[in-house]
Amino acid sequence: MSIYFTEDHEWIAVDGDIGTVGISPYAAGQLGDVVFVELPDVEAEFDKGDEAAVVESVKAASEVYAPVGGEVTEVNGKLEDAPETVNASADGDGWFYKMKIADTSELEGLMNAEAYKAYCDGL
């Protein structure tokens, strides 16, 4: 399984053509305490860069963009009752949705963990 990151701080863990999407621990830290997550509908289809979800902290509402295009196959319903999971485990239990990736070549423009860390260090 490979993990990729976007410049907008989403991550996607890829296993074959199935991707799991979330926001990075760095992003969760910047947002502060998450109090609400609006998840996409299962079977919703997104193009790369579409608004796929919304995460709200005590401070602000932020869009989560689809890191690659495809169809939503599952959402993390746990976040509806326990949005704080995003802070506790942004890169684990705090995942947002799973998707069937339409075109895996879209992953090529994303960063690996090392490149993403360097990117965050520069912010």
Next chain:
Amino acid sequence: MAHIAAGLPFGDVRVTDLKRTKLFDKHVAAGAKMVPFAGYEMPVQYPLGVLNEHKHTREHCGLFDVSHMGQCFISADDGTFETVAKALEKIVPADVQSLEPGQQRYSQFLNAEGGILDDLMIARLGIEKAQRMLYLVVNAGCKDADYDHMAANLPEGVNLRVMDDSLSLIALQGPKAVDVLATFHPDVKDLVFMTGISLDLGDGIWARVTRAGYTGEDGYEISVKHEWVEALVDKLLAYDEVELIGLGARDSLRLEAGLCLYGHDIDTTVSPIEAGLFWSIPKHRRAGEGYIGAARVKSDLDDKSTKRLVGILPEGRAPAREHTEIQDMDGNTIGEITSGGFGPTVGGPVAMGYVARPFVKTGTDIQLIVRGKARPAKVVKLPFAPHNYYRGT
């Protein structure tokens, strides 16, 4: 992920000519995230985080730097309180003349149309030689305009003295505030809500202490000379109960307490009656004359068609932020949210906003349009979190 809607009234804009309070270095040393606010670089949160800072204040005691706010004195050449009070009553709807020494009242400056220029605290000083003077605290973002407004409208022989170059202001808020501050001087225990006293807080620190605040909790606002404020803050932070609290939690605390934030819930487009502040205007000052904007106060009281600021409780967990459209159950626009977010003490979203007069009744069902979706909500009584003011035994 991108920032799409500010939940807090703070910009992301970096401005180079921002002012700093005397506590700036302390905020940075404490790990604060500093943001531009009303022309100052202020702490929005500390490492504790907004949610825990909010809860800490409700359960223990929070320390706020509010030195960006404007502080000034008004006195008269003839040396009487009566002249000062009558002069200020020409520009505020409050009853100023009846203030007892040490007593404080909330009021507003209005423009000629009755729109709110700023809201402010008016106190009569308590110590014997100063009882002829008024002490005012105004909002940071409005203070320069307020000083101009006062200078232009106070008569000859009544003098405004701006104290922002010499006085800092901090707030100690929460149920433990009294226990902490009373170790510095026992007299602070006996102050009741909206009264103040000048006293020695130890180590040669003279301060003006008022039992008031902006959180809905018991607590104090402490005005102290710039050169003493760091020492006073150190003395307060020596107590385990006391934590520094940023503007983020200040905003959620005041929202749960149903208190207006200037520039958001109130501004020049609304009158104090529309903003639900009629309680701050005594009966004898509702007759339509005697101060700038008086006609609007009377006409808004007479005219039942104006909008009103109400508490709004969204159902579910989705916060409804400032500028969210409010609709009736038939989909007609009836108003807009002016403050909204997550209330940590309530444990869910809370909001305030203006609705058309037919919808102001507690329990009225309304809809909030959040990201294109209509979400159910109710008009509720303010505050969301009960006020815990000390009014004496």
